[in-house]
Each structure stands twice: as C-alpha cells, then as structure tokens.
Amino acid sequence: MAAFPQTAAPAAAPPAAPIPQPLDGKRGGTDPGPRNLARDLQGPDLLAAPITDHGTVPNLRFSFSDSHNRLEPGGWAREVTELALPIATELAGVNMRLNAGEHETGVRELHWHKQAEWAYMTVGRARITALDEQGRNFIDDVGVGDLWYFPPGIPHSIQALAEGCEFLLVFDDGSFSENNTFLLTDWLSHVPRSVIAKNFGVTEESLKDLPTKEWWIFPAPVPGPLEEDRIPDPQGVSPTQYSYHLLAQEPQHLSGGTVRIVDARNFPVSKTVAAALVEVEPGAIRELHWHSNTDEWQYYLAGQGRMGVFASGGKARTFDFQAGDVGAVPFAMGHYIENTGTTTLRFLELFKSERYTDFSLNQWLALTPPTLVKAHLQVGDEFIAHLQKVKPVVVMPPAPAA
Numbered sequence: 297m298a299a300f301p302q303t304a305a306p307a308a309a310p311p312a313a314p315i316p317q318p319l320d321g322k323r324g325g326t327d328p329g330p331r332n333l334a335r336d337l338q339g340p341d342l343l344a345a346p347i348t349d350h351g352t353v354p355n356l357r358f359s360f361s362d363s364h365n366r367l368e369p370g371g372w373a374r375e376v377t378e379l380a381l382p383i384a385t386e387l388a389g390v391n392m393r394l395n396a397g398e399h400e401t402g403v404r405e406l407h408w409h410k411q412a413e414w415a416y417m418t419v420g421r422a423r424i425t426a427l428d429e430q431g432r433n434f435i436d437d438v439g440v441g442d443l444w445y446f447p448p449g450i451p452h453s454i455q456a457l458a459e460g461c462e463f464l465l466v467f468d469d470g471s472f473s474e475n476n477t478f479l480l481t482d483w484l485s486h487v488p489r490s491v492i493a494k495n496f497g498v499t500e501e502s503l504k505d506l507p508t509k510e511w512w513i514f515p516a517p518v519p520g521p522l523e524e525d526r527i528p529d530p531q532g533v534s535p536t537q538y539s540y541h542l543l544a545q546e547p548q549h550l551s552g553g554t555v556r557i558v559d560a561r562n563f564p565v566s567k568t569v570a571a572a573l574v575e576v577e578p579g580a581i582r583e584l585h586w587h588s589n590t591d592e593w594q595y596y597l598a599g600q601g602r603m604g605v606f607a608s609g610g611k612a613r614t615f616d617f618q619a620g621d622v623g624a625v626p627f628a629m630g631h632y633i634e635n636t637g638t639t640t641l642r643f644l645e646l647f648k649s650e651r652y653t654d655f656s657l658n659q660w661l662a663l664t665p666p667t668l669v670k671a672h673l674q675v676g677d678e679f680i681a682h683l684q685k686v687k688p689v690v691v692m693p694p695a696p697a698a
Contacts, residue, residue, distance in 0.1 A: 396460025552580025
C-alpha cells in the first residue's frame with residue numbers, strides 16, 4: 297500500500313484582536329451588539345473616546361472605501377464631496393484609477409471644469425495634456441509624488457502609461473462632482489451631426505462612428521515616447537508649468553518627521569490650492585497647531601494616525617485614520633495628529649488658498665514672555681527652559697527652480 301504523503305501541520309492562526317468595548321476605567325460599559333466590529337476596530341477613539349473629548353463636534357472623517365465606485369472599461373473613480381462629508385465645503389476629492397496594458401491603457405477623456413483641479417500621483421505614471429488661454433499646448437509625464445494643477449476652464453486629459461496609474465484629484469469646491477464635467481464626447485453627442493460636420497469642414501459620413509454618449513474613462517492605445525507626442529504649435533509651447541515634481545523638493549526635517557510645502561510661491565499656477573506632504577514617524581506627533589487662512593482637507597496615504605481637534609467652547613473630538621481616509625478640520629480649529637502605528641504615517645494637508653500658513657503652539661509660547669506663560673499654565677522654569685529650545689518652524693516653501 298502506498299504511503300500517504302505527510303503534510304505539514306497547519307500554521308497557528310494569529311491571535312485574534314481583542315474585541316474593543318466602549319469602556320474606559322469606570323466610564324462606559326460593554327456592548328453586547330449588534331455592532332459593526334470592523335468599524336469599531338478602525339475607530340477606537342470613537343468607541344471609547346478620550347476623557348478630554350467633550351461636546352458636539354461634527355464628523356471630520358470619511359473613507360473613500362465608503363464611497364460609490366464608478367466602474368468603466370478603462371478604470372474607475374470614486375469621490376468624497378460635501379454630500380459625504382458635509383463639513384468639507386471648500387474642497388472635494390476624487391480617487392481615480394486608469395488601467396495598465398501592453399497595447400491599451402485607461403484615459404480620462406478630454407474635458408474641463410468650472411473648478412480648478414489639483415492632483416497627486418500615488419501609483420504608476422501618466423501623460424497629461426492641456427491648452428492654455430493663449431492657445432498654447434502643454435504635455436508632460438508624471439509619476440509617483442508628482443502634482444498637476446489645471447485652473448478652471450483649462451481643457452486637459454490624463455492617460456495612463458503602460459504600467460497604469462492611480463491618483464488623488466482635489467477640486468476647489470466642496471460640492472464638485474466628477475460626474476458633472478464638461479466632456480468632449482458628451483458635448484458632441486448633443487450637437488447635430490450636420491453642425492459638427494460644418495464645424496470641422498468634413499462630411500457627415502466621416503462622423504458615422506462618433507460616440508453617442510459620454511465615454512468618461514475608456515481604453516486607448518498606449519502613448520509613445522513623450523517627444524513623439526509633442527505637437528508643433530504655431531502659438532508655441534505654453535510657458536505655464538502645470539505639473540510639479542514634489543518629491544524632488546528637499547523636505548524640511550523636523551523633530552519626528554518631515555514636511556514638503558507647495559503653494560503659489562513655488563508652483564505659481566496653483567492659485568487656489570496649497571498643500572503640504574507630511575511624514576510622521578512612529579511614536580511622534582504632528583504638533584498642536586492651527587491654520588489661520590481656511591479649512592484643512594486631508595488625505596491619508598500610508599500608516600495609521602489619531603487626530604484630536606479642539607473646536608473652542610469646551611468642545612473637542614478624536615478621530616482615527618488609515619490609508620485611503622479623508623479628514624477635515626474647520627477653519628482655525630486647533631489640532632494634532634499622532635502616529636499610532638508602527639510605520640511612517642504619511643498624509644496630505646490641503647487648503648483652498650494661494651498660500652500655506654501654519655501656527656505652532658510650541659513656537660507661540662516660546663516667543664511669549666515667560667512670566668505670562670507661567671501665569672497661564674502654572675509651570676516652572678524647567679518647562680520654560682525647554683520652550684526656549686524650540687526652533688522656529690519654517691512654513692515658507694522653497695523658491696521655484698530657475
């Protein structure tokens with residue numbers, strides 16, 4: 297009789313995560329259910345809020361995973377607007393994927409918006425095109441960490457290169473929806489063929505295969521080398537630089553992390569969106585601070601974090617974030633962001649503004665007369681001595697490259 301082959305013993309299952317309970321010492325009690333355990337594990341500071349949380353603060357978190365995903369032949373897209381996150385009235389976001397392919401890749405078709413479009417590439421590479429207001433063309437290839445910005449009304453397109461791509465789009469209007477853009481195919485499907493033929497000086501027969509509805513995202517032949525796609529233009533190439541290579545910028549190295557800042561001072565075309573790419577190391581925090589110009593809109597790229605927000609009047613609330621989440625902080629509210637994971641926490645801070653501004657609580661107190669700080673906080677000389685070591689926080693972005 298043939299022997300049965302010996303199989304390895306099954307690996308031991310990893311220990312199950314403890315079931316969180318809405319308990320903190322003598323506060324709260326158990327939750328026998330029904331409950332959404334996965335959600336409770338993702339938001340422990342909502343289930344058992346720190347004792348410092350108080351009062352009614354609106355929801356400041358929403359995940360792209362909870363958004364409707366529009367699937368098309370060339371990719372997909374989902375959005376977080378003020379319909380999902382009502383507090384975020386100034387900016388809206390779209391997470392978009394354009395498919396990879398050996399012969400065809402996904403295209404976000406030729407279109408324009410009433411709103412400005414700011415973007416950050418998270419995966420892969422893409423080719424972007426645009427036409428400026430003087431009729432001059434622009435084309436560039438962008439990769440991970442690169443940005444682009446198209447002002448309102450500027451026609452543009454995005455096509456994945458062979459490896460495909462994924463990116464975040466941010467629009468300077470919280471009510472914006474990517475489902476309501478001005479699309480080339482949508483427009484021409486609502487113009488009589490006779491008018492289109494007359495406009496282009498061709499026969500109606502040559503338009504027999506014209507799309508009869510919008511394509512939105514669709515597959516098209518993979519772009520060739522960039523130089524081959526450059527079209528000689530009698531008006532010349534646009535002098536406006538619509539793209540920016542953020543990761544080429546030397547970061548500001550701060551205690552516990554880094555920051556790269558981009559706004560109209562080093563990316564001149566970006567008149568309505570300012571941003572910072574922030575990295576916080578395990579165990580560190582994005583210090584207590586606030587912004588003096590407008591609301592903050594956040595996108596979490598990697599890691600896990602906790603944000604505590606002070607809304608004045610004794611109101612405060614804590615939220616937990618992970619990659620793919622959107623956060624919001626209303627204008628001037630004090631807040632901090634703590635890395636609660638074991639890897640680098642990376643996120644974008646975005647503002648509907650020409651300039652990035654930031655007020656550090658550490659720096660404020662360090663530059664306030666020590667006797668006044670002591671009177672407020674009831675602290676001693678050791679605390680004051682530590683404050684005096686605080687280095688000024690640089691919030692000015694580097695000058696644009698020559």
